[in-house]
Amino acid sequence: MAVMNMIEAINSGLETMMQRDENVVIMGEDVGYFGGVFRATAGLQEKFGKTRCFDTPISECGIIGAAVGMCAYGLRPVPEIQFADYIYPGMDQLISEAARLRYRSAGEFTAPMTVRSPVGGGIFGGQTHSQSPEAMFTHVSGLKTVIPSTPYDAKGLLIASIEDNDPVLFLEPKRIYNGPFTGYYDNPVSPWSKFAESEVPEGHYTVPLGKAKIVREGDAVTILAYGTMVHVAKAVVEEHDINAEVIDLRTLVPLDIETIEESVKKTGRCMIVHEATRTSGFGAELSALVQERCFYHLEAPIERVTGFDTPYPHSLEWAYFPGPVRIGEALEKIVGDLKS
Amino acid sequence: MADEKPKSNLPPLTLHVPEPKFRPGDAVDYSDLDIPPAGAQVRPDINTAPQDMRDMVYDMIRVLDDDHKAVGPWDPKLNDEILIKMLRTMVQVRTFDDRLHRQQRQGKTSFYMKCTGEEATSVGTAMALHGDDMCFPSYRQQGILFVRGYPMIEMVNQIFSNKADKLKGRQLPIMYSSRELNFFTVSGNLTTQYPQAVGWAMASASKGDSRIAAVWCGEGSTAEGDFHAAMTFAAVYNAPVIMNVVNNQWAISSFSGFAGAERTTFAARGVGYGIAALRVDGNDPLAVYAATSWAAERARTNQGPTLIEHFTYRAEAHSTSDDPTAYRSAQEREEWPLGDPIMRLKRHLIQRGVWSVEQQEQLDAECLKAVKEAVIEAAKNGILGHGLHQPFETMFQDVFEEMPWHLKEQAAQANKEREIKWPS
């Protein structure tokens, strides 16, 4: 075991897989010599050489398209897109190609690639360094979407993603790279080293895709969250002293519907929290599923707490972010009757 | 199958991954950089067909020689007044960059980007255009705004994302916009402005207008598909557009080889598309001005697009989030064989006998005073993260022309949260 922050855990996951499988290659803008703008690939070029970890031209379409071709050859590429906000020029290669290769060739060609990319706001990055576009990908058949919330999960899920034989989008919440986040942006960040989830095995292990994690047990309400919002939701629940069950989905597609169903049937209430915009967000899908499967167990309408349907603003970042006030209000609304 | 041995006795294939010549600590030697003497380049007639001027893309237009004289057919023969204006504008840009960079370091805003060493590529180009020509900049062409007289205080308001920011605190610092000055809103997504500029130029042509478009991107950004889409459209429709590639050698930590510079020049991209292309010493403000004038006249007379590569050097970090000492040799800047655009123009003016060291000192002091004043004034409107923001409902405006019900509901929610967080 070693103590790692999320970046170090991701770096360790990449290193572990490069060591085990010589078909694993890493490429992306500034990932080679420099080791990535967030340092996730630091040291890998030095260790494994330039043909295993290399810089690319600034062309997201080229990066993902080339990864598809490398997959066709038999490699297992792990391309990095510098910010999820910059993935759009690569969308055609990802959606029309990588995601459908298996289907359209009846399994002759597959795309076992893992596209890593930082998501989310909270760093005053403005509208092109803050987006959470996960729902655009969960809407695509043939793509898996994974979002870790701790260093331990990040490494285990990353290894499982790389070993998976289908294309995986691995979205890293950049706000929690260095430490979990309570939603109080003016408080200093507590580093991961202060938390048990920073204990990460040095070698190979996996956290299976499609398996959610109950991060806090409770019976008053089920809160479904992922990434940064897992920590914010947990902090708010504790602040309001509500015995909520908080579920970290970890993988959006394929979704761990069993864990969700079981929990909502137990609590009778469901609240969904994500940072992404509301309309057609992944919360809409979750809400529909819970309604379809748990309708007769629900004691209150499902609540969705999300970012607003605007581009991510710069100066009003914290007015945009679904923080403690927005979550707290929804929480009081959904369990208010339990308190009286 | 991937693991079968090669079938012939040929040596196995190898993957080429570009590598810059110098890394941190390396001694820098630019002796194999091909820099032609100033004044030696022919200036083709403005109606020369692209295929008859292909040599230009491997050459380098230079006007200021080692004795600081303006020489050769590309000398734009500008009068003293214009030259002094050019110098003043470049000095103002650099002073502004230094001062605002420092504001970011002091925590007054989130981010800043300088254009140090590259001032000529926006000041020289913008001065050679008409004020009503449309500019589609990247994030490093603040010089255009200075040429066109945008008030510094507005720039600082935008950088501080404060209540007087005309962009309502929505954009990352330096992502300016000014419709009034024909300066298109800067995007954070690279090279998107390229096909847009071509489209604007096509519109101008289709309306029988006289205005042309100009667009800028970095050399790294030429790898994006948008660049190539723009080149194709510009060629197909003979669009009146000037396409500038600012080759400052680096794209964050990636050297120009990752955009193809190991094989050919960026100007040479024009050849394949049949587009007239020029390669210019980007640290020579007179050469930049002359090349732009040439391309502008060509565009204005229905002779279509020109691609211009400005060969320059990114003297400082990519942005406040970057540390170049981690990936390149500090000597690169010190040894850069094309010098510094401000120094070169200053020496030229002194050589002409119309400028002096004292005048330069006075100019530096004036520019510093002007930017300090702008910063003080702008700070009265607030700095990032210290209240004084735009009203919360502005966050929901301009998503659409008219606000739909769901945004109205969300705006009400945002205001309610504000009351809870900061009860009045």
Ligand SMILES: Cc1ncc(C[n+]2csc(CCOP(=O)(O)OP(=O)(O)O)c2C)c(N)n1
């Ligand atoms: C589509 C897209 N991909 C990646 C980025 C991240 N990024 C911002 S600037 C930059 C380097 C650009 O280099 P260059 O085009 O040479 O311009 P310079 O910064 O040198 O002026 C990168 C990779 C981005 N902003 N947009």
Ligand SMILES: [Mg+2]
């Ligand atoms: Mg560059």
